[in-house]
Amino acid sequence: MGAQDLLEGLKQAVVEGDEDAAASFAEQAIGAELAPLEIIKGAINPAMDDVGQAFEDGEAFLPELILAGDAARAALDYIIPSISADDLEGSVQGTVVIGTIFGDAHDIGKNIVSAILAAHGIKIVDLGINVPPKAYIEAALKEEADIIAISSLITTSLPYHREVINTLRDRGEREKFFVIVGGGPVTPEWTAEIGADGYGRDARDAAVVCQQLLAGRAEGKTAPLPEPVTVGALEHG
Ligand code: B12
Structure with a gap:
């Protein structure tokens, strides 16, 4: 065939x-x-x-x-x-805490994103589905993560993205982690609006975004970035 x-x-x-x-x-x-x-x-x-x-x-x-x-x-x-690192150029090191946000049980896309990041040598801490905003932060602190990655497939769960970022800021810990967002209803505009640091259209884009953020971190850049790193934005319908 x-x-x-x-x-x-x-x-x-x-x-x-x-x-x-x-x-x-x-x-x-x-x-x-x-x-x-x-x-x-x-x-x-x-x-x-x-x-x-x-x-x-x-x-x-x-x-x-x-x-x-x-x-x-x-x-x-x-x-x-x-899935192997051959699917994408380059390799970076770091830790990403990932999960599907509160109120949302879709995990197929998140699992693909996790797999491709892991294939690039990134340590993945997968919190599963229906993850409350505070749980991302607790896990990121515990794991000394570089990036918090939020997956969302349903529109009603979008406000919790903002809660992750606002809670980090209120606790004085916003500069510790880059926050990236992705999934069906997420757009580059939304990413910028809530003050997140990155957006990727698909799993490959997610890996490119993480590579750029980790490279920036190695050069001493901290969150929040003045402009989010968005990849695949032009293809977004
Ligand atoms: C399969 C499916 C389900 C399955 C999920 C199974 C599972 N274990 O995941 C089940 C049956 C459980 C389900 C339930 C529901 N679903 Co549903 N579901 C889908 C469907 C058909 C496919 C989702 C999917 O797996 N896509 C394939 C993967 C590979 O793509 P992806 O998830 O988008 O991920 C890619 C990118 O988005 C990106 N990405 C994903 N996460 C992240 C994270 C980061 C950080 C980055 C950078 C990138 C990134 O990379 C991924 C890989 O390339 C979609 C339709 C659609 N086209 O998406 C509806 C859809 C998401 N569901 C929908 C709805 C309404 C529901 C229900 C509310 C239905 C109901 N009445 O009960 C419930 C919600 C339950 C809940 N609380 O979450 C709506 C959501 C509408 C909206 N915008 O709010 C959709 C869009 C269908 C529709 N057109 O109406 N669903």
């Missing part, structure tokens, strides 16, 4: 919520040496967008969303371990 057929098959399997087929196509795509990030970009993301659109249009419901999520996870079980 050619690369395009494998990607199309995987996309279809995820849309249909067929875990076994999704896992099998993913395994074949990795076996055919397709780059992990290209598989995610070419099959998983468009499948999720289709399902999300159908949900929004009232043509699909929560069970379909759950099945598609499970099928994507099954595929990613094969894809994520193959």
Whole structure:
């Protein structure tokens, strides 16, 4: 089967919520040496967008969303371990505390971001889903982290981003950590508005942003930056 057929098959399997087929196509795509990030970009993301659109249009419901999520996870079980530093130039060192913000249970994108950062030698402390603002700060202090990374897929959880930043500031600890944000409803404008230090459109962009921030930190730059580092902004619909 050619690369395009494998990607199309995987996309279809995820849309249909067929875990076994999704896992099998993913395994074949990795076996055919397709780059992990290209598989995610070419099959998983468009499948999720289709399902999300159908949900929004009232043509699909929560069970379909759950099945598609499970099928994507099954595929990613094969894809994520193959993500390597070869997928992106450069390597940086540092610690990133990451989690999906309070009120939000979506973690597929966060897990991909974590995997690519880890593949670049960054220490990842993954707090999971539904993370209260204070928990990011406690973990970042404990781990002496460089960056707090917040993932958000639902609009109603966005105000908690601001709470992370304001709480850091009120505690006099804002300069200790760069704060980056990403996920569906997050935009570069929002990033600037809340005074965050970075935004990335996808996992690859997240790695580029972290590299730039860690390089800046090594040169003595501290948070908050006057302008956030935003990558992938132009592609944002
Ligand atoms: C799968 C899914 C679910 C699954 C989640 C399973 C899981 N374990 O994650 C389940 C079924 C649980 C679910 C539940 C709900 N969902 Co839902 N879901 C989706 C769906 C279809 C796909 C999400 C996904 O995995 N995308 C694929 C990944 C790879 O992409 P990604 O998450 O965007 O991540 C990439 C980038 O954003 C970026 N990124 C992500 N995080 C970060 C962090 C940083 C720091 C950076 C730099 C970058 C970055 O990099 C990632 C990799 O490239 C989306 C539609 C969509 N197109 O996103 C709706 C969607 C997000 N869901 C939606 C809704 C409404 C819900 C529910 C409220 C439904 C309900 N009525 O109950 C619940 C909410 C539950 C809760 N409290 O969170 C809406 C949100 C609308 C909004 N803007 O508020 C969407 C957009 C669907 C829609 N079009 O209406 N959902």
